[in-house]
Amino acid sequence: MRVLKSKQIKLSLFYFISIGFILLNLWFVVKKDMLYLNALPLVAALLLAAVYSFDKIIYLIVFFSPLSLPLSELSSGFGFDMYLPTEPLIFGLLIIFFLKILQERKFDRRILLHPVSLVIYLNLFWILITSITSTMPLVSFKFLLMRIWFLAVLYFLTAKLFSQGKNMEKYVWLYVIPFMMVIFYATFRHLVYGLWDKQASHFVVMPFFNDHTSYGASLAFYLPFLLMFVFDKSQSKRWRTFATFAFFVVLMGFVLSYSRAAWLSLLAAIGVWGILLLKIRFKTIFITVVTVGTLFFAFQQQILMKLEQNSQESSAHLGTHISSMSNISTDASNLERINRWSCAIRMFQDKPVFGFGPGTYMFQYAPYQLTKERTIISTNAADGGNAHSEYLGPLSESGVLGLLTFLLIIGVVLYTAINTYTRTTDPRLKKIVLVALLGLITYYVHGFLNNFLDTDKLSVPFWGFTAMIVAIDIISRENPIRKSSINLTNAD
Template identity: 40%
Template sequence: MNFLSTKPSLKWKGILEVFLICTIVFCLFMMPLNWALGIGGIILLFILLFFLTFQTEKIWWVILFLTPLSIELESVYEGPINFYFPTEPLLACVLILFLFSFPKLPFKREFFAHPIITLILIYYFWIGISVANSTDILISLKKYLSHLWFIVPILVLGGIILQSKSNRIRFFNLYIFSFSLVVIYTLFNLILLNFPVKESQFVMQPFLKDHTILGAVLGLTIPYIYSKFFQRDISVPKRILWGSLVVIYTLVLIFTYSRAALLSLIIALLLYVFIALRIQFKHLLLGMLLILCVGLIFQDAILDTLKSNKSESSGDVIENVESMSNVSSDASNVERINRWNSALAMSKEKPLFGWGLGTYQFEYAPFQESKNLTIISTNFGDVGNAHSEYLGTLAENGWPAMILLILFILTTIGVGYQTVLMMPRGVDRLILLSALLGFTAYFVHGVLNNFLDSDKIAVLVWGFTVIIVHYHIDSKRSQEIISH
């Protein structure tokens, strides 16, 4: 199926040739000399672009496969621009072609009218408004465009491609195959360095920046790995294969010391237990609300307990887990609180529209309080972000955006949860359950970090969203057939 272009066009060929020539000229005159090797990659990219014009679905799968193997350009070259190569340029090209081919696309109304998709569209509409009110419109506009080239190819075009149940299985398997190469590479480096503590945070480079984003991707993918291992009626060789991946992924998770990833997977496991016990989602929400109320009532006592914890992140696995609640001396945790407080202070000054998408790192420095500063604090806007999907959104796009984000997350989890409860055991239930648990794990992780602007995360999060929506539509359709 090729839904962006039906037959080759001389006009398209001419446009692509001019685009290719201009890009090479730009590379030669604008890039530093040490970027010269990148020209070969750029040429390869536009060969793929030519292929993309006439074989869109195939290139969609190529992008999915390349995503775990993509490299952030600044990790290889020092230059004026930075993006994930080759995936982001390819995604941007798909976005451009989408705009030209929009009227011809075989959209299904029930998919785009779904409450989850509607919430996403409203959310990005609001962010677009906040971009117009940004303190730095150029930065916000570039960031907004980068979000669009994740949203359109993965959410919109994925909404068409992933209508097929076999394609949903392929989505998982292709990404896992590619990402497993990165995980094995990371484990090899860990073994080579004798499982170091400090260096373990960076042994996954150049494919991933550090252990935190590796942990986020592990949180998204581990539910599927474990589900496949425990799947009934699979052959012995396949069980050995999935069992090997379980061991490899678990070792990398433990020995890269990503505490947020461990926490997110514990919460995902709890969600699985609730599903196994067939507890209704509304009862689960009620329980969460009750816990939140109790937490607010006893917040002073809880804070005192957290401050008394002196465990710091280290090579000891138990101590590393215990250090998650150390808010008094663990530099990473204290700096995270510093970023959160800065985000809250920023939101008080611009509560409705925020400071603009992508501006947090350039604006938060004046909002830091001296009592919250750590040895890793900075005033130069050169490292890090709000360390929270929620507070980052609040600071950059205002409280309406944060509320819409939370509504989207809860609605997606709720829809996926109730759909899983209605499904019989089988491959479809396994795929939906894996998407639901991975999605949940990421947005638990999102309390402590924010990576939705990374190709590695965005492809999975929006892909899982599409899978959850399609299974819900399938379920409703089946119920309607039965009722008639």
């Protein structure tokens, strides 16, 4: 009897709140012409999902990342910008994550104390120090906050999501499927100007991507995974057919991105795959790298003179476009990168220890441009992009330790991935480690030419794939002979 009465009270309360909300919402719409209250149920649902099932929010973030739009595209007049709806979701989940940690006083210690996590803490600590010493503290602390919320959600919580060896394929597909919509959208717009119109590739991806380089970098991330899905004989023929379709759609977008950095990064990933396949010893690789580096520095004058003889401009013709990668005499894109890199180095020379502060390069580099290095696309404004390098950017903004701690993250991830790949006996997890590593390799190489880790679109795969490697490393250490029977189509 008490149970029935309790249910009646709850039902009455539900109807009372619902009717009250409808009447209040009608009053706001009719009297105040305000529609914002309509979003309240959605906000409440998201809060409940975040508290009781954070994985659903992560899935939403991943799904909307390729579709997210900057606030400036939707409404003007704000003094800040963010990607919607992903960044508010990430920030909200970050707050709830910290509150749950404070309440429960626990999180998976295997993830928190993993070597990759430890070097991430070191990098964050140095970003904090250089934010305090920054020439623009407000900008730097905003950069620090963004890095923290990306890491908390896309690395720590995502690694927890993968900790049972599940959800990894789902994470990939939740990005790829909406990404295919963006590819079709960009390709359709490209058709209007002509598929081989290289200049059109710069803007057909807008507003979903700022330019074709970030678009190409995102596409390169997922090609290794999709190729794995195509040849995964454990899946049904229908599923592999869909994976083949998705692979060729992404490959089409990749080619039409006309991103030379993305093309080069994929070649590097193929080279790493060949090294792992042939089981070439680290000693041999090290000697080769040292030898090539020594030869470059010994003959750098001759090499630069040869490169300066290349006057091939970037073009719609694929062969010509590829050959223009080494044109440092007339290609405006290449020359502007050199200009930005030179500025970053000169900024580092001025402040070698603490740098100018995280996130400040774009506001501080203008005085460091030399007239002879400026190009037709050079600018003094803060809207001209960043250092065009994930390595020289931290060097100028956070000094030598800013670069070294970021390189340490990459080094530890590479070491962990290769060791995990060698040690893991589970066929499925072994393949996932390999393709996650190859996806990251594409960005490690791309990072020499561009920097996009301050965006959700690249942070989702970058930190997500890193979380996969960490999760599988933990699993393989604890269950060295574990055999997985998780099916791709019904992994949860």
